Amino acid sequence: MAEAPKLAKITVDGRVIEAPAGIPLLQAMLDAELDIPHYCYHPKLTIDGSCRLCQVKIEGMPKLQISCNTQVRDGLVVSTQDPEVALARRGVMELLLLNHPLDCPICDKAGECWLQNFSMRFGSKISRGLEPRRKRQKRIDIGERMLLDQERCILCRRCVRFCREVSKTYELGTFRLGDRTVLDIYAGRRLDNDYSMCTADICPVGALETKDFHHKVRVWFLEEVGSVCSGCANGCNIHISTYKNRIWRLTPRRNDAVNETWMCDAGRLTYKAVADPQRLRIPLVAANGTLAPVDWPAAIAAAASAMGDLQKQHGAAALGAIASPHLSNEESYCFGRLLAALGVEHRAMAVRRGKADDLLIKAEKAANARGVRELGLVRGADDGVEELLQACERGVVRGLYVCGDDLLAAVDRERLARILGGLELLIVQVTTLEDAFKSAQVVFPTTMLAEKDGTVTNHAGRVQRIEQAVRPPDGWLTDGAIFTALLNHLQSREEKFAVPEIWRALEQDGTAFARIRFAELGAYGAPLA
Amino acid sequence: MAIGVVTVKRPPERWSSSQPYFAILKGLGVSIRHFLHNLLLFARGQQDFTVHFPEQRLVQPPAMRGMPVLVQMDNGKERCVACGMCEWACPTNCISIFPAETNDEVERYPEVFDIDMSRCMFCGFCEEACPEEAIVMSRQIEIASYSRRGSLWHKQDLLVPVAELKTRLDHLRRQYEH
Numbered sequence: 001m002a003e004a005p006k007l008a009k010i011t012v013d014g015r016v017i018e019a020p021a022g023i024p025l026l027q028a029m030l031d032a033e034l035d036i037p038h039y040c041y042h043p044k045l046t047i048d049g050s051c052r053l054c055q056v057k058i059e060g061m062p063k064l065q066i067s068c069n070t071q072v073r074d075g076l077v078v079s080t081q082d083p084e085v086a087l088a089r090r091g092v093m094e095l096l097l098l099n100h101p102l103d104c105p106i107c108d109k110a111g112e113c114w115l116q117n118f119s120m121r122f123g124s125k126i127s128r129g130l131e132p133r134r135k136r137q138k139r140i141d142i143g144e145r146m147l148l149d150q151e152r153c154i155l156c157r158r159c160v161r162f163c164r165e166v167s168k169t170y171e172l173g174t175f176r177l178g179d180r181t182v183l184d185i186y187a188g189r190r191l192d193n194d195y196s197m198c199t200a201d202i203c204p205v206g207a208l209e210t211k212d213f214h215h216k217v218r219v220w221f222l223e224e225v226g227s228v229c230s231g232c233a234n235g236c237n238i239h240i241s242t243y244k245n246r247i248w249r250l251t252p253r254r255n256d257a258v259n260e261t262w263m264c265d266a267g268r269l270t271y272k273a274v275a276d277p278q279r280l281r282i283p284l285v286a287a288n289g290t291l292a293p294v295d296w297p298a299a300i301a302a303a304a305s306a307m308g309d310l311q312k313q314h315g316a317a318a319l320g321a322i323a324s325p326h327l328s329n330e331e332s333y334c335f336g337r338l339l340a341a342l343g344v345e346h347r348a349m350a351v352r353r354g355k356a357d358d359l360l361i362k363a364e365k366a367a368n369a370r371g372v373r374e375l376g377l378v379r380g381a382d383d384g385v386e387e388l389l390q391a392c393e394r395g396v397v398r399g400l401y402v403c404g405d406d407l408l409a410a411v412d413r414e415r416l417a418r419i420l421g422g423l424e425l426l427i428v429q430v431t432t433l434e435d436a437f438k439s440a441q442v443v444f445p446t447t448m449l450a451e452k453d454g455t456v457t458n459h460a461g462r463v464q465r466i467e468q469a470v471r472p473p474d475g476w477l478t479d480g481a482i483f484t485a486l487l488n489h490l491q492s493r494e495e496k497f498a499v500p501e502i503w504r505a506l507e508q509d510g511t512a513f514a515r516i517r518f519a520e521l522g523a524y525g526a527p528l529a
Numbered sequence: 530m531a532i533g534v535v536t537v538k539r540p541p542e543r544w545s546s547s548q549p550y551f552a553i554l555k556g557l558g559v560s561i562r563h564f565l566h567n568l569l570l571f572a573r574g575q576q577d578f579t580v581h582f583p584e585q586r587l588v589q590p591p592a593m594r595g596m597p598v599l600v601q602m603d604n605g606k607e608r609c610v611a612c613g614m615c616e617w618a619c620p621t622n623c624i625s626i627f628p629a630e631t632n633d634e635v636e637r638y639p640e641v642f643d644i645d646m647s648r649c650m651f652c653g654f655c656e657e658a659c660p661e662e663a664i665v666m667s668r669q670i671e672i673a674s675y676s677r678r679g680s681l682w683h684k685q686d687l688l689v690p691v692a693e694l695k696t697r698l699d700h701l702r703r704q705y706e707h
């Protein structure tokens with residue numbers, strides 16, 4: 001590691017602050033929880049110095065300085081409360097608002113808009129403008145998922161720098177000069193990169209909006225829960241925003257060890273599956289050749305007795321299981337216990353794979369494949385899928401307990417249909433009932449990450465908390481509760497699925513998780529080793 | 530820190546309020562006086578003091594706060610842009626709005642705008658919060674219904690042409706003139 005940077009002492013409004021020498025003065029002041037207005041500075045982008053709002057007075061300098069482009073060095077004496085600073089801020093705000101449309105009532109950003117906030121606090125209450133406001137293009141369709149409103153843009157160029165420095169796709173730029181400057185996409189380009197929606201997060205105003213959240217819910221109604229994205233193995237930290245027990249958007253949550261301040265567009269849209277009308281909402285049990293809805297205890301009883309019958313007839317080895325990489329660590333542990341109690345030897349995990357890049361996106365499209373492996377549920381390069389399928393084809397395995405839908409994407413459809421059709425017993429735990437699973441005897445609805453508490457392990461072995469953002473319907477059993485109920489049924493005991501207790505068991509069992517304390521995970525998680 | 534006790538000087542008690550039955554008698558006296566007065570005049574056929582509602586109605590002053598209604602513009606559409614300010618300001622949470630997009634110049638409108646009149650308390654906060662003069666307190670006070678569902682007013686029920694709300698809108702503008 002590089003040598004620890006030298007600390008410098010600076011004085012801000014009479015208060016002495018210590019900060020590493022060389023970092024932007026603005027960052028040092030923000031780190032000290034001083035509230036300095038700024039637009040163009042972003043901790044993960046280069047410095048632009050275009051908004052001029054972060055100006056402060058520095059002793060010994062003839063004019064106000066922009067604090068984002070001033071480096072911290074020993075002995076700086078800074079004033080942020082000087083009347084000159086207040087005047088400069090008011091002036092900057094006035095120029096920004098001179099041609100700004102009165103769009104707040106219809107602007108998606110209203111309520112979390114930096115322009116609103118800073119003009120309320122540092123701007124002037126009246127407008128001195130006499131000419132009509134300048135007209136620009138509005139609601140421009142600049143990409144698959146993005147809209148641009150040039151009137152609202154304050155030309156901070158955060159989005160431009162994002163496309164240059166982070167996504168490295170160079171779609172956005174500013175064109176023309178002076179007060180005719182506009183932000184736009186380069187001719188013939190579209191803002192379609194895999195991270196395009198991040199520009200809406202970093203845009204301090206409502207100039208860049210995602211089509212997905214456009215005119216959906218006012219932000220002040222949203223409740224935010226910190227969680228982890230379920231889109232791929234990277235485990236980007238997110239905020240889940242809900243209103244009326246429904247998710248309306250996901251936004252990245254800063255975690256420098258995982259995703260800095262970004263997330264990919266595909267991950268951002270994964271929330272749609274939670275409220276999908278096609279989703280299975282009630283357990284089904286086969287009766288007279290069709291699947292009929294039943295209540296939860298009946299489905300548990302049916303599954304337990306069907307597994308018991310199969311094993312009595314053909315031996316314990318006739319039952320195989322497929323674990324899901326969408327289960328939390330705790331649920332996977334419970335599944336492992338259930339499989340151990342049943343004596344299931346043939347186990348595998350199916351993971352859907354897709355595109356990967358070197359920024360965030362990982363090939364495995366599930367949040368917790370690593371956790372399932374760390375818990376020792378599956379082995380082998382393909383997590384035992386091929387071996388299990390061959391065992392099914394040879395007739396060694398005659399019954400399968402399938403967790404998760406990923407099997408459909410991981411295995412050739414025709415082969416899978418043949419194998420599943422030939423089984424004597426099929427129990428599935430899925431989000432939607434696809435044709436391939438119609439031959440099942442028992443179907444449980446599975447729960448999504450946003451609906452449960454617990455932890456997941458990302459590709460690098462970082463264990464991170466997930467928190468329940470939406471409540472499933474009354475009487476619903478989460479995946480962990482299904483496994484616990486089945487275990488209860490097998491061993492005639494009465495236990496409940498509770499995350500802290502499972503963590504105690506994880507420690508006692510000496511699993512890879514033993515070193516981590518659940519209560520100490522905090523918002524950013526902890527690495528396994 | 531000890532809490533100091535301050536003895537507040539109060540005006541001396543009046544004789545009338547120290548007598549327990551006096552206030553009751555005094556109140557009854559007012560009622561009886563009105564009753565006799567009206568009876569006498571009525572018997573002489575001189576005056577009828579009762580407003581025969583609903584055949585007759587008083588003209589309420591513009592400051593009166595009846596049920597909140599939505600302003601309907603001359604093109605038949607609502608002025609509301611579904612900004613949600615009223616929904617947020619409403620102390621009883623009785624407004625619920627779902628926005629949607631149109632191709633009009635003002636791109637946003639409320640697809641759903643419901644007010645639960647059984648919960649509305651006519652405080653007028655919604656009117657005060659609205660940045661578009663789109664929701665105003667009308668003089669309408671007849672909002673009883675036979676069911677709970679009936680007291681949920683939808684956007685179509687709430688729309689009132691802008692011409693009919695002129696007195697209230699003028700009143701509001703006068704208030705904000707300074």
Ligand code: SF4
Binds near residue numbers: 104105114152207
């Ligand atoms: S960008 Fe901010 S100030 Fe501008 S219209 Fe939107 S909410 Fe209002």
Ligand code: SF4
Binds near residue numbers: 157
């Ligand atoms: S669109 Fe937003 S982020 Fe981009 S320059 Fe304009 S205000 Fe800044």
Ligand code: SF4
Binds near residue numbers: 618650652654655
């Ligand atoms: S008058 Fe008051 S209670 Fe009624 S809708 Fe308006 S804000 Fe809500």
Ligand code: SF4
Binds near residue numbers: 608612659663
């Ligand atoms: S405050 Fe006015 S414009 Fe906004 S939603 Fe309510 S009625 Fe509509």
Ligand code: FES
Binds near residue numbers: 039049050053066067
């Ligand atoms: S934040 Fe310093 S100039 Fe914009």
